[in-house]
Amino acid sequence: MNAILAIALVFGALVFFHELGHFLLAKRAGILVREFAIGFGPRLVAFRKGETTYSLRLFPLGGYVRMAGEDPEMVPLATGRKVHVRVNGQGQVTDIYLERPEGVPHAMPVTVQVADLERALTLTVEEPDGTVRRYPVHPQAHLHDKGRAVQIAPLDRQFGSKTLGQRFATIVAGPVANLLLAVVLFFAFALMTPAVTGRPVVGDVEPGLPAAKAGLAPGDRIVSVNGRAANDWTDLLEAVRASEGRPLTLVVDREGQRLTVTLKPEQRDGRWLVGIAPETRPRTLAEAATYGVVQTWDLSAKIVTFLGLLVGKLFTGEGPEADLSGPVGIFLFTGAAAEQGLASLVHWAAFLSVNLAIFNLLPFPALDGGRLLFLGIEALRGRPVDPEKESLVHFIGLAFLLLLIIVVTWNDIQNLDRLRDIVD
Numbered sequence: 001m002n003a004i005l006a007i008a009l010v011f012g013a014l015v016f017f018h019e020l021g022h023f024l025l026a027k028r029a030g031i032l033v034r035e036f037a038i039g040f041g042p043r044l045v046a047f048r049k050g051e052t053t054y055s056l057r058l059f060p061l062g063g064y065v066r067m068a069g070e071d072p073e074m075v076p077l078a079t080g081r082k083v084h085v086r087v088n089g090q091g092q093v094t095d096i097y098l099e100r101p102e103g104v105p106h107a108m109p110v111t112v113q114v115a116d117l118e119r120a121l122t123l124t125v126e127e128p129d130g131t132v133r134r135y136p137v138h139p140q141a142h143l144h145d146k147g148r149a150v151q152i153a154p155l156d157r158q159f160g161s162k163t164l165g166q167r168f169a170t171i172v173a174g175p176v177a178n179l180l181l182a183v184v185l186f187f188a189f190a191l192m193t194p195a196v197t198g199r200p201v202v203g204d205v206e207p208g209l210p211a212a213k214a215g216l217a218p219g220d221r222i223v224s225v226n227g228r229a230a231n232d233w234t235d236l237l238e239a240v241r242a243s244e245g246r247p248l249t250l251v252v253d254r255e256g257q258r259l260t261v262t263l264k265p266e267q268r269d270g271r272w273l274v275g276i277a278p279e280t281r282p283r284t285l286a287e288a289a290t291y292g293v294v295q296t297w298d299l300s301a302k303i304v305t306f307l308g309l310l311v312g313k314l315f316t317g318e319g320p321e322a323d324l325s326g327p328v329g330i331f332l333f334t335g336a337a338a339e340q341g342l343a344s345l346v347h348w349a350a351f352l353s354v355n356l357a358i359f360n361l362l363p364f365p366a367l368d369g370g371r372l373l374f375l376g377i378e379a380l381r382g383r384p385v386d387p388e389k390e391s392l393v394h395f396i397g398l399a400f401l402l403l404l405i406i407v408v409t410w411n412d413i414q415n416l417d418r419l420r421d422i423v424d
């Protein structure tokens with residue numbers, strides 16, 4: 001598979017499922033989702049369906065789900081402001097135009113007296129003839145400004161109005177989606193790759209190595225090594241390791257006949273080997289499912305431990321950047337996995353998905369874990385942290401993360417030869 005295509009598919013899938021988790025739980029809670037975006041920066045492609053705009057953006061290093069109430073979105077309708085409104089057959093305001101609309105029929109010019117677009121959903125205006133009238137506002141009315149239409153967000157459709165549990169579920173759903181994706185990917189990898197039976201039976205022989213030279217063939221069952229019974233494949237591996245290059249005498253059962261062969265292990269990359277692979281079999285669905293869950297759990301635990309060590313290095317003054325890899329390194333490894341085949345790429349994608357989940361759960365500003373931390377503070381205090389203060393903390397956290405990305409990217413560039421050696 002083309003490396004660039006593989007990188008786009010892997011990162012696109014990881015970001016898509018992460019944001020899908022946020023999106024689905026937000027919709028379930030009744031939150032108005034304004035935009036579902038893959039990537040950052042200028043829009044490349046966008047379309048609107050229902051209440052949400054779906055967009056693909058230039059830089060594919062992340063994404064976001066923009067929910068009503070998270071940021072200032074609406075231009076306040078101050079008393080005395082002149083606008084145009086459209087009213088439906090039920091007498092509800094459906095559109096409010098801040099500028100004179102061109103080519104829009106039945107748009108009535110009015111002067112705003114009182115506007116409540118969050119709680120009461122009413123708009124009191126002075127009409128051209130001087131009549132003051134109070135109109136109900138449709139819950140999905142749009143505010144139009146400079147060619148841009150923004151759907152109003154009644155208070156009960158805003159993120160901040162939801163219960164603590166609903167907000168917690170909406171935020172944590174992104175990392176959880178990545179963990180579930182990892183389970184599915186590891187499951188798929190397990191079905192793509194056979195399981196080792198564990199029996200002392202030769203599954204394959206590598207040409208040119210000691211086993212092939214000695215005449216071993218697939219299907220041969222190793223009965224003993226140097227007179228010691230070989231009950232499973234591990235016994236054979238241990239005998240080869242312990243040989244340190246000394247000759248091994250194997251008794252082999254080949255279709256009911258006993259053969260005795262002698263071979264001398266060779267050393268490669270510091271390991272002693274004879275050039276045989278174990279017998280394998282296809283995994284069952286149950287085995288593959290178990291593999292998916294166990295691998296995701298074990299990898300999550302290892303990543304948490306690793307992050308703990310990194311934090312320890314920060315407190316001891318050691319620079320942790322050498323232990324981290326940025327976009328350059330990740331892109332190189334993704335390309336290498338793609339060249340090794342679909343199974344390797346799927347396994348690597350699962351590894352990245354777990355990393356993305358755990359990283360996002362860190363209690364650091366601008367990450368999902370940071371937002372969960374603020375919800376925890378709210379639960380303890382009994383009231384939310386001031387939104388402006390929280391936004392400032394997240395902004396500082398985002399700046400720090402961007403700086404960290406620059407540092408690890410520079411570290412990758414400085415160690416590009418080493419990374420290429422690892423990949424090769």
